[in-house]
Amino acid sequence: MTEQEKDPRLLAFNRLLDIMDDLREQCPWDRKQTMDTLRYLTIEETYELSDAILEKDMEEVRKELGDLMLHLVFYAKIGSEKQAFDITDVLNGICDKLIERHPHIYGDVEVQDEEEVKRNWELIKLKEKGNKKKTILGGVPKSLPAMVKATRIQEKARGVGFDWDNKEDVWNKVEEEIQEFKEECAQPEVSMEKAQDEFGDVLFSLINYARFMNIDPETALELTNKKFIRRFNYLEEKATADGKAFGEMTLNEMDAYWNEAKKKGL
Template sequence: MTDAAMMDAPDPATQLARLRAIMHRLRAPGGCPWDAEQSHASLIPNLIEEAYETVDTIQRGDFNHLREELGDLLLQVVFHSELAEEAGHFNFDDVAREICDKMIRRHPHVFAQSAADTPEAVLIQWDEIKREEKGSAGQPYLYGIGHGLPALLRAAKLQKKAAKVGFDWPDETGVLAKIHEELTELHHAIAAADPQAIAEETGDLLFSIVNLTRFHQLDPELVMAAANRKFEQRFATMQQRLLAANLSLEVATLDQMEAAWQQVKTLE
């Protein structure tokens, strides 16, 4: 079937091939100027944005839009695969084959004779197979935790992996003490008006707070996202209350905004 015929195919079984044909046409001569000039590097912001928009839709329980966001995310995979195929590296079929083979390799308790009866045992087995695949023997223990991850997520992964070999606090009491210690050091850095020390101590404080979320089985990225949403919602409601009093954000005083803010909090 030609690309032109594939682009019009209504059969649900051919929709992925249809998407690939559309992307091929967009990149071909006479296609879309924007799509034609993209590269793996230029698409990084789009890939990150689509991933986070998908997460946001899931968190809001908006399944009407989740289908759309998953499609946008799939488009990124198809786009990068098309670029790689043009360069002679691999194509989408290779990508799909790779993940199929990986899932079978890393689930020997399903597809082979290995035993793993609990989620914890599955994760231990997964990590062991992953280390073997990546040939990380002889590398530093924390090797392989991607530097491209969001900083809070990477901090959690570093801490979790270190904890697996016993480098961890016995309980959260030590973590809370560490947070207080780092906060005190930050106060000292601020008092000394030392920008470099302020940045370093702020990072140490954030790292320790991430450790606290780990002790409570919380994802720091999701915790931060929830805090962002709460602030955004409170600010919007505060603005509405000010407007009801004929006050715009531009003319309202800090005291007036604070009073409205506190009113919003009491109503939650």
């Protein structure tokens, strides 16, 4: 047995490929699946992985990575059946891309820092033969959630030097956009279209500032969502235990439970 054959990583991956072949041939459900039917399941699995990461549950992260790995192998299996590509093409493709986009590792290019690496990545990407997305922002998926999309747009623009010089200037822009939103909302007859437009500018500028602070806005908001849920669940449980109904409680009564939850660190 060669050293390559002894590598447990390769053995495990080959085992998954063999199981995928068996399932595709023998299981009625697996035989029925297409790329289209798997798409939504893959998205769901990705969000489950995201939840596990936010919860810092490494055991769940391991499991969810396995689920996603299965999906990747599944897509490659379907691709091979269509004689479009197979898992070898997929793996060699990403290997070639990584080598091409890291000339400071696999070539003679010198870089000073992370930002220069990102800038080179975007410029190399534009020059690649066969790249169907020939614009800087062309690689941002249209179906991304809006907040994630805004972050990726800003990162890609930064990658080619289109960015603010410092966070102070960005914060000034945040305050400017908030003021414009307030002024629009203060109009005697508020135009919902204009108010929505101004609110979008506020969010976009805040996301920009978060980027300068190395804060991921999607993660920050999701952590706040989880915090709100924990505290609201506490409020609900305590109120029920005390024989109180939501429709009958005052805001002050609900705030009292809410503040209890805060003091408990929920």
